[in-house]
Amino acid sequence: MKITNEVRISDNGFVFNSKTGDSFNVNPTGLELTKLIAQGHDFDSIKNIFLEKYDLDDLTFEKDFYEFCALIKHHQITSQEDPLDFK
Template sequence: MKLRKNIATSENGFIFNPATGDSYSGNAIAAEILSMMKNGQIAEEIKATILEKYDAEPNQLDKDWEDWMLQLKQANLLDE
């Protein structure tokens, strides 16, 4: 699933949906992931980068990733 094209994100994790006016604040990791998503990287590539860069367990990352996707979907920020 891809981030909607028109979604505006900033380096500090702020997300703005110009179709609805909704805005969200994310933490530093969220900002990093959003940036990778905006660059068109797929889930596996992003997860690999996170695992390489941070001390994270693959199973935990998978669970967190699902939760993250769910949050983005609920916020209507993903292309179906």
């Protein structure tokens, strides 16, 4: 899963997708996740970063991570060529 080339992410949580013309607001944790995905971190690496930083358990993070991934994929912010690729 990677952020598509047409997507630009500002530091204050504004996301613009020039492919679709849509723009979005992400909250601070959403912004952090998006940036980590953009930097190429995989799920385990992002999980470790979040568990270290936030008062959070691994199952809650996993649930929220995959829900967020489904949402950004739906908005064509990420592309996932292989439907079995969940990394």
